[in-house]
Amino acid sequence: MSIENTAPAPDARPIRVRIAPSPTGDPHVGTGYIGLLNYLYAAQRGGTFVLRIEDTDRTRYVSTSEQMIFDALKWIGLSWQEGPDVGGPYGPYRQSERTEIYREYCQQLLASGNAYRSFETEEELDAMREQQKAAKQPPRYNGAARHLTQQQIDAYIAEGRPYTVRLKVPQEGSTTFKDELRGDITFDHTNVDDQVLLKSDGFPTYHLANVVDDHLMHITDVIRAEEWISSTPKHVLLYKAFGWELPRFWHMPLLRNADKSKISKRKNPVSLNFYRDSGYLPQAMLNFLGLMGGGMAQPTEAEIVSKGLNTKEGDIFSLDEMKAKFDFKRISLGGPVFDLVKLKWLNGEYIRKLSPEQFFAALRNNIFSDAYLKAVAPLVQARVETLGQFGDLADFLFRDNVLPPESVWAPKKRTAEETLAFAADLLITLEAADWTHEAIEADMKKLGEEKQWSVKENFMLLRAIVTGSTTSPPLVDSLLIFGKARTIDRVRRFIETQKRLAVQASRK
RNA sequence: GGCGAUAUGGUGUAACUGGUUAACACGUCGCCCUCUCAAGGCGAAGAGUUCGGGUUCGAGCCCCGAUAUCGCUACCA
Numbered sequence: 114m115s116i117e118n119t120a121p122a123p124d125a126r127p128i129r130v131r132i133a134p135s136p137t138g139d140p141h142v143g144t145g146y147i148g149l150l151n152y153l154y155a156a157q158r159g160g161t162f163v164l165r166i167e168d169t170d171r172t173r174y175v176s177t178s179e180q181m182i183f184d185a186l187k188w189i190g191l192s193w194q195e196g197p198d199v200g201g202p203y204g205p206y207r208q209s210e211r212t213e214i215y216r217e218y219c220q221q222l223l224a225s226g227n228a229y230r231s232f233e234t235e236e237e238l239d240a241m242r243e244q245q246k247a248a249k250q251p252p253r254y255n256g257a258a259r260h261l262t263q264q265q266i267d268a269y270i271a272e273g274r275p276y277t278v279r280l281k282v283p284q285e286g287s288t289t290f291k292d293e294l295r296g297d298i299t300f301d302h303t304n305v306d307d308q309v310l311l312k313s314d315g316f317p318t319y320h321l322a323n324v325v326d327d328h329l330m331h332i333t334d335v336i337r338a339e340e341w342i343s344s345t346p347k348h349v350l351l352y353k354a355f356g357w358e359l360p361r362f363w364h365m366p367l368l369r370n371a372d373k374s375k376i377s378k379r380k381n382p383v384s385l386n387f388y389r390d391s392g393y394l395p396q397a398m399l400n401f402l403g404l405m406g407g408g409m410a411q412p413t414e415a416e417i418v419s420k421g422l423n424t425k426e427g428d429i430f431s432l433d434e435m436k437a438k439f440d441f442k443r444i445s446l447g448g449p450v451f452d453l454v455k456l457k458w459l460n461g462e463y464i465r466k467l468s469p470e471q472f473f474a475a476l477r478n479n480i481f482s483d484a485y486l487k488a489v490a491p492l493v494q495a496r497v498e499t500l501g502q503f504g505d506l507a508d509f510l511f512r513d514n515v516l517p518p519e520s521v522w523a524p525k526k527r528t529a530e531e532t533l534a535f536a537a538d539l540l541i542t543l544e545a546a547d548w549t550h551e552a553i554e555a556d557m558k559k560l561g562e563e564k565q566w567s568v569k570e571n572f573m574l575l576r577a578i579v580t581g582s583t584t585s586p587p588l589v590d591s592l593l594i595f596g597k598a599r600t601i602d603r604v605r606r607f608i609e610t611q612k613r614l615a616v617q618a619s620r621k
Numbered sequence: 622g623g624c625g626a627u628a629u630g631g632u633g634u635a636a637c638u639g640g641u642u643a644a645c646a647c648g649u650c651g652c653c654c655u656c657u658c659a660a661g662g663c664g665a666a667g668a669g670u671u672c673g674g675g676u677u678c679g680a681g682c683c684c685c686g687a688u689a690u691c692g693c694u695a696c697c698a
Contacts, residue, residue: 343693
């Protein structure tokens with residue numbers, strides 16, 4: 114038997130789309146990208162754009178993240194009609210506040226025989242996967258708990274054993290769904306795992322929460338990244354199990370690093386905060402995101418001639434122009450490289466278009482804001498004898514990049530390799546750190562102890578990397594002001610540069 | 622490994638329902654402008670469309686088969 118679901122008929126439901134970021138850290142450029150696409154889709158069709166916070170993973174939850182996501186999306190110029198901050202008729206819009214709902218629907222699935230309880234521990238599951246891998250089998254839940262008798266289940270529950278609830282995927286047949294950009298995609302059920310729907314902590318997984326919420330919030334079009342294609346059959350099966358009407362699915366190409374892998378903070382600045390703090394203009398960022406994957410028709414030759422356009426104008430467009438012209442069917446499916454060089458060019462175009470007043474205002478609102486200068490000033494005051502020395506001491510806080518002195522990456526006591534390795538550890542530590550004075554200092558010292566780097570060596574290396582000098586205002590205070598996203602970028606760039614130099618040297 | 626998706630210069634895209642020497646932008650290089658650097662102007666190099674078959678008068682567009690890349694393969698999203 115085959116569960117057929119090709120081409121959900123065009124329906125008369127009012128268009129509703131959503132973006133569903135997880136508050137796990139800095140706001141991601143990918144969130145901006147998918148956010149823009151959803152925004153455009155709704156705007157072009159008189160639809161509604163919903164923002165929903167998917168905070169069901171309590172282990173990765175970052176409390177400051179949600180507000181940063183709101184701010185970043187607003188920064189690039191997006192707005193939403195429903196969300197945790199603005200409310201709406203289908204709230205709450207934070208999944209952590211909807212756990213009762215998911216539990217109810219999970220109950221329903223259990224009752225209808227579309228899901229079952231599973232009592233294995235994580236260790237048992239790991240062991241099972243290991244075995245399967247060793248036997249060259251695809252790692253998948255073996256379905257053992259499907260065969261538990263009601264008595265056993267009752268007994269386990271009475272014992273207070275923790276359990277998860279899993280989707281009962283049919284053992285035969287296949288699921289086909291339509292991707293609006295790619296056409297029909299089929300998955301054989303033997304390749305679909307019995308996905309956990311409800312975790313043992315009582316929180317739902319993405320799959321359950323997402324489907325339930327999309328239904329309850331009347332979402333008509335699911336516009337999300339390509340990485341979700343593989344789990345779409347699970348979602349379709351859930352819709353079927355509940356007897357709900359399917360949304361349309363649009364899977365967008367994944368933004369890539371220069372090496373074509375999925376964009377990652379390892380290889381690229383991915384935080385929208387980084388771009389904001391580094392002095393990228395929001396309209397340039399938005400324009401650049403709109404360029405990714407195509408979607409905007411190039412001006413025709415006739416247009417270029419009649420409007421006297423420069424050909425490069427085809428790459429430059431505003432949100433309003435996107436609303437007017439962006440065509441989802443034009444999106445090209447190869448994953449676009451997030452090319453910082455082109456972004457910088459675009460930003461330059463926008464900066465040059467600013468009037469002198471606007472340029473001045475941009476400087477004052479961004480890298481020379483009162484708030485920023487007010488934070489920097491006290492670090493410098495005790496260390497200068499003339500105001501002019503401010504620049505000598507604080508220049509690193511206003512620059513795009515900085516060149517760490519050679520004495521640092523080739524220090525007396527350490528080899529270049531050791532220094533590089535430690536810098537890499539520093540990077541990981543800083544990425545994971547809460548951006549508070551206490552946390553940064555404690556985490557750095559802990560790392561130093563583990564790696565046998567003295568506090569002096571440790572802090573001096575980071576100081577040199579971030580400030581480009583071995584003399585600077587207090588390091589941690591400076592980092593706090595400079596911001597996490599930019600700090601991390603500097604460390605990352607230092608490591609990359611040194612690696613490249615090492616390769617060049619070894620070739621000689 | 623399994624499953625799925627994708628494939629046009631270094632990068633992002635274009636090429637109407639198959640129809641001239643594959644276009645535009647970024648980047649690179651050169652020249653002009655210029656006190657410098659950008660910007661701007663002019664020009665150049667760089668792909669024969671991943672590869673191999675096929676259909677066709679004609680294929681980047683259609684078919685078949687390879688290959689490569691990416692994603693998923695979690696009680697993460």
